[in-house]
Each structure stands twice: as C-alpha cells, then as structure tokens.
Amino acid sequence: MNESKGRYQPEVIEPKWQKFWLDNRVFEADDFSEKPKFYVLDMFPYPSGSGLHVGHPEGYTATDMLARYKRMRGYNVLHPMGWDAFGLPAEQYAIETGTHPKETTKKNIDRFREQIRSFGFSYDWSREINTTDPGYYRWTQWIFLQLHKKGLAYLDEVPVNWCPALGTVLANEEVIDGRSERGGHPVVRKPMKQWMLKITEYAERLLADLDELDWPEGIKEMQRNWIGKSVGAEVDFKVVGTTAIIRVFTTRPDTLFGATYMVLAPEHPLTGKLTSDECRREVDEYIFAASNKSDLDRTELSTEKTGVFIGAYAFNPVNNEEIPIWISDYVMMGYGTGAIMAVPAHDSRDFEFATKFGIEIRAIIEPSSDAASDESITSEDVLAGRACWTRNGRMIRSSNDRGLDINGMPIEEAKAVTIDWLANEGFGISAINYKLRDWLFSRQRYWGEPFPVIHMDDGEIKLLSDDDLPVTLPELTDFHPAGNGQSPLANAVEWCEYVEPESGRVGRRETHTMPQWAGSCWYYLRYIDPNNASAPWEPAKEEYWMPVDLYVGGAEHAVLHLLYARFWHKVLYDLGYVSTKEPFKKLINQGMILGTSYKNSDGALIPTNLVTQKDGKFHHVETGEHLEEFPAKMSKSLRNVVNPDNIIAEYGADSFRLYEMFMGPLEAVKPWNTSGVEGVRRFLLRAWRMIIGSEGAISASISDISLTRKQEDLLHFTIKKVTGDIESLDINTAISQLMIFVNEFSKLEARNKVAMEIFVKLLGPLAPHIAEEMWQRMGHDSTLAYEAWPSYDEERIGIEELEILVQILGKPKVRLVVPARLSADETEKFVLSNSEVTREVAGRTIKKVICVPGRLVNIVVAR
RNA sequence: GCCCGGGUGGCGGAAUUGGCAGACGCAACGGACUUAAAAUCCGUUGACCGUAAGGUCGUGGGGGUUCGAGUCCCCCCCCGGGUACCA
Numbered sequence: 039m040n041e042s043k044g045r046y047q048p049e050v051i052e053p054k055w056q057k058f059w060l061d062n063r064v065f066e067a068d069d070f071s072e073k074p075k076f077y078v079l080d081m082f083p084y085p086s087g088s089g090l091h092v093g094h095p096e097g098y099t100a101t102d103m104l105a106r107y108k109r110m111r112g113y114n115v116l117h118p119m120g121w122d123a124f125g126l127p128a129e130q131y132a133i134e135t136g137t138h139p140k141e142t143t144k145k146n147i148d149r150f151r152e153q154i155r156s157f158g159f160s161y162d163w164s165r166e167i168n169t170t171d172p173g174y175y176r177w178t179q180w181i182f183l184q185l186h187k188k189g190l191a192y193l194d195e196v197p198v199n200w201c202p203a204l205g206t207v208l209a210n211e212e213v214i215d216g217r218s219e220r221g222g223h224p225v226v227r228k229p230m231k232q233w234m235l236k237i238t239e240y241a242e243r244l245l246a247d248l249d250e251l252d253w254p255e256g257i258k259e260m261q262r263n264w265i266g267k268s269v270g271a272e273v274d275f276k277v278v279g280t281t282a283i284i285r286v287f288t289t290r291p292d293t294l295f296g297a298t299y300m301v302l303a304p305e306h307p308l309t310g311k312l313t314s315d316e317c318r319r320e321v322d323e324y325i326f327a328a329s330n331k332s333d334l335d336r337t338e339l340s341t342e343k344t345g346v347f348i349g350a351y352a353f354n355p356v357n358n359e360e361i362p363i364w365i366s367d368y369v370m371m372g373y374g375t376g377a378i379m380a381v382p383a384h385d386s387r388d389f390e391f392a393t394k395f396g397i398e399i400r401a402i403i404e405p406s407s408d409a410a411s412d413e414s415i416t417s418e419d420v421l422a423g424r425a426c427w428t429r430n431g432r433m434i435r436s437s438n439d440r441g442l443d444i445n446g447m448p449i450e451e452a453k454a455v456t457i458d459w460l461a462n463e464g465f466g467i468s469a470i471n472y473k474l475r476d477w478l479f480s481r482q483r484y485w486g487e488p489f490p491v492i493h494m495d496d497g498e499i500k501l502l503s504d505d506d507l508p509v510t511l512p513e514l515t516d517f518h519p520a521g522n523g524q525s526p527l528a529n530a531v532e533w534c535e536y537v538e539p540e541s542g543r544v545g546r547r548e549t550h551t552m553p554q555w556a557g558s559c560w561y562y563l564r565y566i567d568p569n570n571a572s573a574p575w576e577p578a579k580e581e582y583w584m585p586v587d588l589y590v591g592g593a594e595h596a597v598l599h600l601l602y603a604r605f606w607h608k609v610l611y612d613l614g615y616v617s618t619k620e621p622f623k624k625l626i627n628q629g630m631i632l633g634t635s636y637k638n639s640d641g642a643l644i645p646t647n648l649v650t651q652k653d654g655k656f657h658h659v660e661t662g663e664h665l666e667e668f669p670a671k672m673s674k675s676l677r678n679v680v681n682p683d684n685i686i687a688e689y690g691a692d693s694f695r696l697y698e699m700f701m702g703p704l705e706a707v708k709p710w711n712t713s714g715v716e717g718v719r720r721f722l723l724r725a726w727r728m729i730i731g732s733e734g735a736i737s738a739s740i741s742d743i744s745l746t747r748k749q750e751d752l753l754h755f756t757i758k759k760v761t762g763d764i765e766s767l768d769i770n771t772a773i774s775q776l777m778i779f780v781n782e783f784s785k786l787e788a789r790n791k792v793a794m795e796i797f798v799k800l801l802g803p804l805a806p807h808i809a810e811e812m813w814q815r816m817g818h819d820s821t822l823a824y825e826a827w828p829s830y831d832e833e834r835i836g837i838e839e840l841e842i843l844v845q846i847l848g849k850p851k852v853r854l855v856v857p858a859r860l861s862a863d864e865t866e867k868f869v870l871s872n873s874e875v876t877r878e879v880a881g882r883t884i885k886k887v888i889c890v891p892g893r894l895v896n897i898v899v900a901r
Numbered sequence: 902g903c904c905c906g907g908g909u910g911g912c913g914g915a916a917u918u919g920g921c922a923g924a925c926g927c928a929a930c931g932g933a934c935u936u937a938a939a940a941u942c943c944g945u946u947g948a949c950c951g952u953a954a955g956g957u958c959g960u961g962g963g964g965g966u967u968c969g970a971g972u973c974c975c976c977c978c979c980c981g982g983g984u985a986c987c988a
Contacts, residue, residue: 256905260983263904268987288988301988343986366986373987380988386902387986473987593982630982700926702914705906707981711913717926723941771915774925781925843921848969850921888968894920898968 043734046726048690051811056158058810064823065160069567069579071114077583078105079562079622081591081599082120082167084554085146086127090153091672092680092698092710097590097628099698100767102159104588106803107764109160110827116583117160118565120167121147124175125554129485132517139485139517143170153683158691158806160823165568169557174564175487176508177574178556181606183490184613186501190236193499196478198523200228206519207482230523232480232550233489237605241265241472244604252624254705257596264597266473271457273379273466275300275352278360282308284352287374287471290381291460292444292452294356295436296402297379298392300363301345303371304328312363314349321348321365328367343368343391354379355465356456357438366391374471382426389426399423403431403449477602479553484517484526486551492536494545500538509547525549558599559606562586562621577615585618590704593627600625626767629707631698633678635670638663643670645677669709680710692805693719699769699804721777722808725801728784729794729812736816743788750834752782753793757830760800769804776801791816796828836892843894844875851878862889869895 059065078101083094105117121143128139128146147168154161167174185191199208203223207230218225237244245265248258270289277284284300302309304325313321324346345366354361368387369378382392383401392399401421409429410417419425433452437443442459444452460466480489488509490502502509512533520528527549528534536545560574566583567575600622607621636644636656648659656665672679685694696718702708731737745753756779763772779797783789795816802809802822813822836858842865844852852874856865866889869875875897882899889895 254906256983259905263984266987270988286988290988368986368988370987375988378988385988387988390986471987596983700913706914707907708913711927714913714927720941721926727941770913771925774915777925841921845921845969848920848967853921886968888920890920894969896920896968 044730044732046723046730046808048692048807049687052156052158052691052807055807055810056155058821059158059160059823060155060163062821063164064821065109065115065117066162066164067116068114070582073112073114075116075583076105076108076113077116077586078108078588079117079565079586079590080119081589081595082122082558082561083150084122084125084127085143085150087131087142087146088674089149090682092682092685093631093672095154095157095159095682095694096631096698096704097592097626098154098159099157099695100626100628100704100769101588101590102157103695103699103764103769103803104767106160106806106823107827109823110799110802110825112826116165116565117162118165118167118568119154119159119161119163120165120561120565121150121169122554122558122561123147123168123170124486124551124557126483126485129483129517132485136515136517138514140170156683156686156691157695160806165565167561167564167568169487169561170485172508172510173571175557177564178487178552178560179490179507179509180504180574181560181610182487182552182556183501183504184615185235185606185609188609188613190239190609191479192234192236193231194234194476195229196232196234197227198230198232198482199225200230200523201225204519206521207523228523230482232478233548235477235479235605237477237602238472238474240605240608241267241474243608244474244601247604247608247620251620251622253622254625254627257593257600257625257627260596261601264474264601268471270469270471271453271460271466272375272469273355273460275355275379277308277312277363278351278353280312280350282312284308284363284377285375286377286379287469288379290384290453291456291466292433292436292447292449293381293384293402294354294379294456296381296383296400297354297361298382298398298400299361299380300352301369301378301380301391302348302363302365303369303376304365304367305371306365306376308377309348309365312348312350317347317349320346324365343387343394345391345395347395355460355463356442362397364391364395372475373473383420383423384426384428386426386428400435401427402433402435403427404434405429405431477605479556480550481553482519482523482525482549483551484511484514486553487556488527488551489548491548492538492545493548494538494543496543498545500545520549525551527551555599555602559603560610562589562603563610563616574615577617580615581617584616585621585623588624588626589622590626590628592630596627627705629703629705630671631701632669632707632709633672633676633680634667634709634711635676635678636665636667638665643676645675647677672710680712685712685715689715689719690722690807692722692808696722696773696805700773702770704767704769718773721773721780722805724784725776725780725797726808726812728780728789729798730815734815737789739787740789740791740794742792743790745790745793749783749786749790749793751836752779753796754830754832754834755836757796757800757828758832758835761827761830764803773804776804798822799825799828840892842869842892844869844872844878845894845896846878846899848896851875858892860891862891865889865891865895870897 080098080101105115108115123143128142131137131142132139169175182191201208201218201223204218208218208225245262245267248261251258268289270287271291272285272287273291275284275286343366345364347362347364350363351360352363380388382388382397382399384403389399401423405417405420405427407417415425420427430449433444433447436445444455447455457466457468488511490507490509492500494500512530514526514530516529517526519526534546534549536547563575563580567579570576603621607616608619610616611619636649638644644658644665649665650657650659656667658665670676682694693715697715700718701714729737756775759775760772763769798809798812810822839855839857841853841855843850844854854869854872856868860868866887879897879899884897884899886898887895
C-alpha cells in the first residue's frame with residue numbers, strides 16, 4: 039500500500055477528479071457575470087452505436103484546453119455538449135430489430151456521455167441537450183413556423199430517390215452509382231410534394247457576410263463556390279416563324295456576335311413546341327434517353343457530347359442571323375433558364391459540341407500571340423476555328439448597323455456596352471445567377487422532427503400554432519416505410535388523423551419529417567438557455583452569450599451544416615430573435631486522424647489482423663508476402679480503428695489528451711501512433727517525480743531556494759510560450775516547451791516552489807487530472823480550475839547572454855556568446871573585435887556588415 | 902478539368918514569418934543500474950568525405966530575387982480534400 043503513495047496512478051486520480059468536478063459543478067457557466075464571456079463550442083456528435091474513435095476527441099481536447107485556460111484567465115466560459123441524435127442508423131436498426139430508435143438513441147447517448155466524461159472534458163453538463171427530446175424539437179418546429187411565416191417554406195414537386203424494390207425513398211448518400219447502397223437495387227427519380235426552404239433568398243447575404251468571418255480561407259471559398267454567384271445577362275432570342283422567345287442566361291454577353299447556335303435542355307418546356315415534324319422522332323428519342331439516364335451516366339467523366347437539332351432557328355438579336363436550335367443534356371434545366379446561346383469559338387463545351395456536329399465556329403476575340411503561345415496555340419488557330427479561346431483578347435467582327443460596336447474593347451467594357459444596348463433594344467437585361475438551390479427539407483423517415491403541419495381535406499395547408507407544439511412522434515412498432523414513397527409515419531393511422539377543434543374540419547398530419555440538419559441548425563442557441571420551457575431562449579441571455587467565439591469541428595461540414603446554420607441564423611436575426619448577423623465568429627477545422635494500414639505489392643489493402651511483424655518488416659499472415667505500412671483512414675473493414683477506451687485504460691486520459699495534441703497541428707491530417715502516447719506518458723511521469731516525493735507528498739527537493747538567472751529565464755520564456763501557444767491552439771509546441779522545462783528542472787537537486795507551482799498551473803489546462811492532484815498535494819485545498827494564470831516578465835527573458843552566429847558571405851563560421859541586449863552597432867563592434875572572427879576575415883576586404891541584433895552578423899567580404 | 906490544402910531525417914513534427922534547418926517526441930543504437938528483465942537514467946542518431954580538426958551536400962524538381970531562401974517570385978512534378986458540362 040505504502041509503495042503506491044508516491045506513484046503516478048492515473049487510474050486512481052482521474053476518476054477522483056472527474057467526480058470532484060461534477061459533484062462540485064465546477065464548470066457550470068454563469069448567465070450574466072462581471073467577467074468577460076467566452077463561448078467555445080464543439081460540433082456535437084451523432085451518438086452512433088460503435089462509440090467514439092480517436093478522431094472524435096481531437097477537436098474536443100483542443101477546445102477543452104482553451105476553455106480551461108480561459109477560465110484561469112478570468113473568463114466566464116460557456117462550453118457545452120449535446121447530442122445530434124435524430125438520424126438514419128437508429129432507424130435502420132429499428133427496421134432490422136424492432137428496437138425503438140428512442141431506446142437505441144438513449145443507449146448510445148449514455149455510452150457517448152460516459153466516454154466523453156472519461157477524457158476529463160470540462161463541459162457544463164447542466165446544459166446538455168438532445169435534438170430528439172420533445173422539449174428541444176418543440177423549438178425546432180417553432181423555428182419552422184417562423185420560416186413559414188416569413189414565406190421561406192413552401193411545398194414543391196421535387197424528384198426524390200425512389201427505390202421500387204425496397205419500396206422506399208433513399209437519401210442521396212444511400213444511393214451509390216444509381217443503385218441502393220443496401221441490396222444494389224436500381225433507384226429512379228420520382229417527383230413528390232415536399233417542403234422546400236428558400237435559402238436562395240439569402241444567397242447574396244450568405245456570400246457577402248463570409249468576408250467578415252474569421253474562418254479558414256478554404257472553407258469560405260468552398261461556401262462561395264457552393265453559392266456560385268455569376269454575373270451576366272439574360273438575353274431573349276426570337277424563334278424564327280413563331281412568337282416564341284427563348285431566354286438564355288449568359289456571363290459573356292460580349293460574345294453574342296460569336297453565337298452560332300442555341301441549345302435547350304432536353305426538359306425545356308419549349309422543346310416540344312418548337313420541334314419540327316421531320317425532327318420530332320429523333321428529338322423524342324433523345325429526350326426519352328436523357329430522362330432515363332441514371333445518376334451514374336450523368337456524372338460520367340467521358341462526357342462525349344450528344345444532342346440533336348430540333349429543326350428550328352432563332353434570330354441572334356445583335357445581327358439577326360438565323361441560328362439553329364439544338365437540344366443536349368450538357369445544358370441543364372436546373373440552372374439559369376435551361377437554355378444557352380452557344381459560342382463555340384470561346385467556350386470549351388460549345389467548341390466540343392460544334393466540332394462534333396460540324397456547326398460554324400466563329401471567332402470574335404483575337405488573342406495576342408503571346409497569350410496564345412502560353413496555351414501552345416496560335417491566334418490563327420483561333421481565328422480559323424481550330425482552337426477555342428476563353429480568355430481575354432481583342433474583340434473583332436463585333437459590330438452591327440444598329441448602334442452596337444464593341445470591337446477593340448476589353449471584355450468588361452464590352453459586356454457592359456452590350457448589356458446596355460440589349461436593354462435599350464428590349465432584348466435583355468443584366469442578371470445574376472446562383473448555383474445554390476433551395477433546400478429540400480422533407481425526409482420520408484420516422485426518426486426526425488415531425489412538421490407542425492396539417493393537410494386539411496379541403497386543400498388548405500394548415501400550420502399549427504405555437505401552443506400546439508411540440509408535435510411529438512407517434513409510437514410505432516413497425517418502422518418500415520409505408521410504401522409508395524411514404525414515410526413510416528403514414529402507418530400511424532390515428533396519429534395522422536386531425537380534427538380542427540374550433541371548426542371540426544378534418545385533415546391529415548404531414549408525414550414527412552425534417553432532415554438531420556434541422557436540429558443542428560440552432561443547437562448553439564439552445565445551450566444558452568437549455569431548460570427554458572416558454573421560449574427557445576431568453577433574449578437577454580442570447581445577447582450576453584452570442585456570438586460563438588470559437589467553433590471547432592470537422593471539415594466535412596464545411597458547406598452544408600455551416601451554410602444551413604448561417605441561413606437560419608440570418609432569418610432569426612431578421613425576425614429580431616438573435617442579435618448577431620452571424621453565429622460563429624471564428625471557426626477551426628480539426629484534421630482527420632489516420633490509422634495504420636498495410637498494402638501488398640499490388641496495392642491491395644490488407645486488414646490489420648492479417649498482418650504480422652518480423653524484423654521490423656510486415657508480412658501477410660497467410661501468404662507471407664511482404665507488406666508496406668502506410669497511414670489510411672480508420673475503417674472497420676481494415677480493422678485499424680483505435681478505440682480511445684483502450685488508450686485511456688492503459689495510459690490514462692491525461693496522456694491521451696496530450697498525445698492527441700502533441701501529434702501535430704490541430705488542422706493537419708495526422709497518423710495515429712500509439713507508441714507516441716508512451717512518450718507523453720513518460721513526460722507526465724517525469725513531471726510527477728519532479729514535484730511529488732516517494733511518500734506521495736510534495737517532494738523534499740522543493741523549497742524556496744532562489745532561481746538562477748538561467749532558470750528564471752526558462753521559467754518566464756515557458757510561461758510566454760505556453761500562453762501564446764494555447765491562445766493560438768498550437769498546443770503541440772506548448773507541450774514541447776513544457777517538456778523542455780521538465781527536462782531542465784528535473785535535473786536539479788533543489789527546486790524552487792513557486793516555479794513548480796507555476797508549472798502545475800501551465801500544465802493544468804492540458805493535463806487537468808494530474809495537475810489538480812499535484813496542486814492538492816502541494817498543499818492547496820481548492821481546485822486549480824480557477825487559479826489565476828501565471829504572468830511573465832518580458833524583461834526576464836533572455837536576460838543574461840546569448841549565442842549569436844557570425845557568417846561570412848552567408849556561411850556559418852563562428853558562434854559567439856555576447857551580452858544580451860546589445861544594439862546593432864555594439865554587436866558589430868563586439869564581433870569584429872573578436873579574435874576568431876578576425877582570423878576568419880584575415881586578408882579579405884570587408885565590403886559590408888549585416889547585423890541582426892540578438893541573432894546573427896553576416897560579414898560580406900570581397901569575393 | 903477547376904478550386905483549396907500540402908510535400909522538411911527511419912517516423913510525427915519544429916523553425917519567432919527572410920536570419921544557426923531538424924526544437925520536442927517516437928523508433929534505433931551504445932552505456933549505467935540489475936543475478937536478469939522491465940522501468941529509470943546518461944549518450945549517439947540528416948547524408949556523404951575524413952583517423953581527426955574539418956569539409957561538402959541537404960527542406961519534391963528546375964530557375965530567379967537577396968549579404969542571406971524551408972520561408973518571397975516564375976515554371977514543373979507528386980500527394981490529400983472539395984467539386985463536376987453551372988452557360
């Protein structure tokens with residue numbers, strides 16, 4: 039028993055402190071406080087059946103360290119956790135086993151909570167939320183009502199992924215290459231009335247407000263691309279011999295003089311009307327073939343252009359030439375107007391099409407010969423229609439006798455002039471298009487938020503009132519889809535029936551449910567006031583806590599989750615429910631943690647359980663062939679998933695936390711290597727022995743002995759480095775500095791107590807259990823969690839002397855110890871008078887001396 | 902194809918933003934302690950030449966700017982992620 043007194047025993051102290059923090063409600067945030075607030079948020083997990091893997095806690099560890107640090111800096115910190123618990127897996131499991139998703143979800147959440155607590159994260163558990171709790175989704179439904187009131191929710195006929203063999207609608211991610219993920223049955227597109235949210239109405243603001251966010255540039259760029267704004271014009275083409283008008287969208291109105299044909303999407307409403315009798319059979323065949331193209335065919339990379347002429351012509355508005363009208367599936371109904379003017383000389387897709395079908399290619403932009411040769415073509419090629427030119431150049435052949443002449447103009451000016459001319463003549467107008475589509479908000483599923491909507495038998499779409507919320511899910515025993523594309527909710531016959539209390543009118547409840555995104559669109563707001571039964575949140579609290587100061591999560595949510603949440607937030611802002619335009623001020627994406635995998639010489643992946651190691655090389659257990667080790671995504675099939683429970687059991691949570699951060703920069707993709715955990719554990723052991731003696735109390739070598747200047751220097755530098763590195767989340771280098779500190783101080787026979795206490799405080803946010811334990815054993819009876827963060831004195835860093843480098847012509851020659859804080863002149867004098875330096879320089883003419891004080895001196899001599 | 906990241910020892914990574922490349926750790930090797938092992942501690946470890954002092958090369962490749970380049974500029978190659986005919 040006595041032997042264990044002085045030992046570092048994470049398995050004992052970690053549960054002890056976790057219990058202490060929880061019992062004493064150490065990390066509960068105060069609503070309103072004199073202290074400045076700091077809201078640090080993790081993307082909440084979907085509690086899956088397989089539990090956490092080592093990737094999950096990566097971001098959570100970083101935010102926990104920051105949260106703990108901020109508390110010690112005197113901030114009132116909001117650091118909550120919850121569960122994004124609606125979703126497909128629990129429902130699939132219910133279909134297979136009959137277990138209610140509620141039960142599966144509860145079990146998984148309990149497991150996740152226990153695992154997350156075992157890391158010692160400092161969440162405010164009094165604010166835990168769960169998107170499947172009626173007390174939560176009541177407000178998700180309430181937000182839907184607000185969206186609807188604002189005219190942002192509407193029903194539309196939209197194609198869904200319908201799998202006739204399974205009798206169900208599938209989510210996009212359940213469809214692989216046009217077949218169902220389970221069973222490999224064909225999937226077709228089938229139109230169905232569904233709820234849509236008008237996110238497009240917010241496209242411009244979602245785009246513009248990105249500029250003010252402190253997010254990774256890459257993520258902002260992905261959102262910009264997703265929104266996909268393009269500026270151009272809509273131009274009307276009159277169809278020869280009819281009154282029909284084809285409207286096209288183009289970003290290049292300046293190339294109108296080069297338009298030699300038009301293309302309609304096969305589904306374009308005018309296609310049927312305009313097709314001539316001679317062409318009808320071929321056109322119908324093409325349309326039929328196009329409509330039967332699977333998703334696989336549509337995304338096919340080869341993209342050999344296909345299309346047919348429909349036997350009609352349109353007038354080019356700038357020159358009245360008659361140009362043929364084609365249909366082709368390279369033009370999509372879903373973007374712009376579903377019709378284009380084709381300028382083969384200056385658009386690569388049109389060029390490909392025109393070349394294949396022998397349509398005229400008319401160049402109206404002449405590249406400079408330099409620009410052309412950069413692309414290894416000549417301007418003659420372009421002018422002759424042998425090459426396509428999409429970049430800048432000199433406008434030619436671009437004038438008419440009705441007042442339009444853009445010859446010689448730069449592109450931007452040519453565009454503006456053309457648009458003005460079109461507008462004056464009544465042929466067009468400047469226009470903006472977005473790639474962003476409205477958000478399909480219905481799912482034909484059970485395990486999601488029900489819509490607060492009744493389809494009245496008289497055709498009215500009735501929205502329930504706030505008082506009717508929540509609309510809870512009916513109890514079911516069979517979770518199979520109701521067939522014909524209907525949600526399993528359609529099976530709950532009684533639940534579906536609705537009688538309006540006031541009038542006795544009857545209707546049926548909406549049987550669709552909301553997508554998983556819904557609950558995660560606003561959870562960060564509910565944490566602010568999680569138990570409020572009369573409002574989603576109290577405005578004063580919202581004003582106090584928002585915005586989220588730091589949001590950390592995986593890059594897989596770069597577009598959808600973050601865009602949807604921003605959209606809802608802006609709507610709530612417009613309605614006056616929130617006080618900020620944007621929810622997440624700063625965003626960081628943690629990088630993926632890879633596992634170890636093996637491949638043979640053919641590149642085939644070998645599961646880890648079939649690999650054996652011999653003499654540092656890897657072999658296949660059965661075939662004996664030589665295998666190569668490499669990092670790869672963790673997956674069940676490769677059996678290379680690292681389970682954090684095992685790591686914690688063997689090394690403890692503090693070692694786990696440190697290793698997660700020590701691996702490398704938070705945002706980088708990094709391979710997991712369990713022997714690295716060993717390294718940080720050794721560091722913790724050394725730190726423990728530096729402070730705790732063999733009897734388990736504070737080490738006898740610690741006293742009020744004074745620090746040497748060198749030790750003082752190291753202490754202050756360490757405070758500075760660790761402080762800065764935690765602020766910027768460069769925790770790997772903070773740990774490395776603490777290692778340097780321990781390496782130095784553990785060598786000493788006598789150690790200064792204040793320095794040791796400062797070390798424990800610096801370690802506190804990173805390895806909180808061991809730090810609390812050491813703090814207590816040093817004689818303190820209150821938690822370390824709110825101790826004041828140590829400050830450093832810049833004057834005490836580098837106080838003594840430092841080594842600088844003397845270079846000659848940039849080559850390192852002599853290292854010299856110089857007094858600290860010399861000016862450039864003094865340094866130069868000091869260096870040039872040094873005998874070693876004079877020997878090196880002897881016989882050569884000094885042309886110039888470059889002096890960087892405190893770093894180096896470079897002597898430039900004549901060559 | 903396009904848009905983002907990224908390429909530094911055997912491995913993970915560091916480098917104050919243009920100033921000693923390889924901090925810190927892993928692995929490996931050598932030594933101390935031990936009957937032995939584990940643990941711990943000490944040392945070595947970019948490559949090449951040299952007994953040594955020392956020298957040469959070296960941050961994916963090639964060129965450039967600079968007293969000085971992992972860092973800045975131009976061209977090219979490779980890897981990872983996103984996206985897909987968006988007119």
